[in-house]
Amino acid sequence: MSLRLAVLAMLDVEPGSGYALLRRFQNSVGFFWQTTHQQLYKELHGLHAEGLVDCLEVEQDGKPDKKVYSLNAAGGAELDRLLAEAANPGKIRDPLLVKVFAGRRLPPDAVKAELLRHRALHEQTLATYRGLMQSFEMVPAERRERYFYPLQTLRLGVLYEQAWLQWCSDVLADIAKRPV
Amino acid sequence: MSLRLAVLAMLDVEPGSGYALLRRFQNSVGFFWQTTHQQLYKELHGLHAEGLVDCLEVEQDGKPDKKVYSLNAAGGAELDRLLAEAANPGKIRDPLLVKVFAGRRLPPDAVKAELLRHRALHEQTLATYRGLMQSFEMVPAERRERYFYPLQTLRLGVLYEQAWLQWCSDVLADIAKRPV
DNA sequence: CCGGCCATGTAACGCGTTACATGATTAG
DNA sequence: CTAATCATGTAACGCGTTACATGGCCGG
Numbered sequence: 001m002s003l004r005l006a007v008l009a010m011l012d013v014e015p016g017s018g019y020a021l022l023r024r025f026q027n028s029v030g031f032f033w034q035t036t037h038q039q040l041y042k043e044l045h046g047l048h049a050e051g052l053v054d055c056l057e058v059e060q061d062g063k064p065d066k067k068v069y070s071l072n073a074a075g076g077a078e079l080d081r082l083l084a085e086a087a088n089p090g091k092i093r094d095p096l097l098v099k100v101f102a103g104r105r106l107p108p109d110a111v112k113a114e115l116l117r118h119r120a121l122h123e124q125t126l127a128t129y130r131g132l133m134q135s136f137e138m139v140p141a142e143r144r145e146r147y148f149y150p151l152q153t154l155r156l157g158v159l160y161e162q163a164w165l166q167w168c169s170d171v172l173a174d175i176a177k178r179p180v
Numbered sequence: 181m182s183l184r185l186a187v188l189a190m191l192d193v194e195p196g197s198g199y200a201l202l203r204r205f206q207n208s209v210g211f212f213w214q215t216t217h218q219q220l221y222k223e224l225h226g227l228h229a230e231g232l233v234d235c236l237e238v239e240q241d242g243k244p245d246k247k248v249y250s251l252n253a254a255g256g257a258e259l260d261r262l263l264a265e266a267a268n269p270g271k272i273r274d275p276l277l278v279k280v281f282a283g284r285r286l287p288p289d290a291v292k293a294e295l296l297r298h299r300a301l302h303e304q305t306l307a308t309y310r311g312l313m314q315s316f317e318m319v320p321a322e323r324r325e326r327y328f329y330p331l332q333t334l335r336l337g338v339l340y341e342q343a344w345l346q347w348c349s350d351v352l353a354d355i356a357k358r359p360v
Numbered sequence: 361c362c363g364g365c366c367a368t369g370t371a372a373c374g375c376g377t378t379a380c381a382t383g384a385t386t387a388g
Numbered sequence: 389c390t391a392a393t394c395a396t397g398t399a400a401c402g403c404g405t406t407a408c409a410t411g412g413c414c415g416g
Contacts, residue, residue, distance in 0.1 A: 002275045003375085009282035019395050032277040039376065041397065062385060064395040083286050086294065087275035089301055092340060095182045095267035097212040102189035103329035106263050114266065121269055149283035152354065156347045160272060163339040171332045178328070183403085199367050219404070221369065242413060244367040364414090371408080380399080387392080 001082060002033050007043050008071060008079040011053060015070030018044050028150060031129075031157055044069055052078050100171070108175055119168035126161035129154055181262060182213050187223050188251060188259040191233060195250030198224050208330060211309075211337055224249055232258050280351070288355060299348035306341035309334050 006029045010021055018041050025035065044067075047053045052075035056068045071079070096118055103111050133154050136147055186209045190201055198221050205215065224247075227233045232255035236248045251259070276298055283291050313334050316327055 002278045005275075005282070006278050009278070009285075012282070012285065017395075018397095019393095029278060029281050032272040032274055034271055034273065034376090036377070037395095038378090038397080060394090063393090064384070066395060079282070080285060083279055083282060084290070086297070087279055089276060089298055089344070090272075090274035091214055092212040092270075092337065093214065093273070094212055094270035095185075096269060097333045097336060098182045098186050098189070098209060099263055099267055100329055101209050101333050102185070102192070102259070102263060103332075104326070105189075105192065105260060110264070117266070118269055146284070148354075148358070149280055152283075152351045153277045153281050155350060156277060156344075157272065159343040159347050160340075163343040164269070164336075167336045167339050170335060174328075174332065197367075198369095214404090216405070217367090218369080218406090240366090243365095244412070246367060362416090364416105366413085367411095369409080371406100373404100373406085375402105375404080377402085378400085381397080383395095385393080388390085 001085075002087075003035055003039065003043055004047070005079070005082045006033050006035075007040070007047065008052070008075055008082070011069060011071040011075070012079060015068055017058075017066040017068050019066065021069070027132075029153075032153060047075065050074075108178075112172060112175060115168045115172050119165060119172075122161050122164040122168065126158060126165065129157040129161065133158070181265075182267075183215055183219065183223055184227070185259070185262045186213050186215075187220070187227065188232070188255055188262070191249060191251040192256065192259060195248055197238075197246040197248050199246065201249075207312075209333075212333060227255065230254075288358075292352060292355060295348045295352050299345060299352075302341050302344040302348065306338065306345065309337040309341065313338070 006025070007021065010016075010024060010029065014024075016024065018037065021044075022035075022037050022040050025040070044053070044055075048055050048069070052072065053069045054072050056070070057065060058068050059065050096114065099106075099114065100111065133151065136144070136151050136154075139147060186205070187201070190196070190204060190209065194204075196204065198217065201224075202215075202217050202220050205220070224233070228235050228249070232252065233249045234252050236250070237245060238248050239245050276294065279286075279294065280291070313331065316324070316331050316334075319327060
């Protein structure tokens, strides 16, 4: 149900076409709840069929026509209902940990290489989150209140990536210390 | 493919029935790659059909019969092949973040309550991981080498839960600081 | 007697991913 | 000329979850 919640929340902020929503998605909620355009369109169809969103077809010149979706009263109620439901924490699900678990079977250099690669990837993601957080700081103070909660989610992203970086470094250090 | 990798890795350590594997799973790899008995049995059937594991039916008295699976040469080769493949980092996927993202629509107390609940859950999980790490310390030094890699994965669990705890506390503090 | 453990499975459904498909405009 | 952007969709497949199903043994 989180995709539905995410879509309704996006539409609550601002109406938009599936395409536009997807791009907004990928630069915000998408960091901690991924989706594809196929799923998004399907969800929008579903929401429309249930009467939770309104749809307006807009003709454009030079660009394909689009369908602009917006939240209606029923959709707002549904959003509030979903927000009131308790959610369980998501669980860790990372292929790298499965590989490291079985690391004994691999030559140490292969493990090291993979850890270095992942550390670099996590550094990149961390930089992305930091960049986004900085861009929030440029929002004028009177409008910053609107972005209070989205900003908080980014803070988790930063802590999350830092934890992974720390771990990659720790494990690399431990491997180096091992008797050969 | 991570389930397959995890199953092969478990069988590499020690053969066992689907049921026994599941329990071992839930106290080790299962922390960062979840599965259910249904999926496990399916995977074992598949591995057997592909000739990657051997299966021995064992009759027991007082208990139902069981099928003990063990890794064969082909399975070992497959395991090494999967281990050699590069894996991508898993992405964050947590409903709580979706909710917090849309937090504006909720009364602050509801957000606080949910954060407190999640903080308690993460504290529990952290305690579990810490307990498991301690039990590793009791393994005699000469056999500890075998558990080097599994122990490393637990360290990530600890860092991960600590990051979440930190975040819950940070957000709660920030909410408290806000102008009402 | 009831619930939990041991042990294995089938079936239905939904979510997620990948591939396939179209077609105009614009920037390099 | 090529690639990207805008814009929407269908189809197939596999992974994951939940429910359903069975049945003996053991401890409280």
